[in-house]
Amino acid sequence: MSWDVKQLPSGCFLYEHSRFSRAPSPSTLRRQRGKKLAEPQNEAASITMPFGQYKGLSLADILRDSNYVGWLLAQDWFAEKFPQHREYLAVGINADTGPSAA
Secondary structure, eight states: EEEEEOOOTOOOEEETTTTTEEEEEEEEHHHHHGOOOOOSSGOOOOOOOSGGGTTSSSSSTTTTTHHHHHHHHOOOOOOOHHHHHHHHHHHHHHHHHHHOOO
């Protein structure tokens, strides 16, 4: 097992283990666009993101980046302007993590 150690500008050290993968970058998802990333489960899954770093990618593909999805769901403007997108992502991210034990 190997650890990748990086020093951040703040002086803190960041330890990353090779076993734990990072969320794919937008460019990685675009390169893999021709490959089948996710099987759309319904009509909403085939909706594409109309803005930002994932513009043009399907919502099903964007679910692979849980940090970005979490950030989007926390934005009030996103819920107001794109309610169908928000609903799909909220259900999808919860399906991946499961219900809370609380």
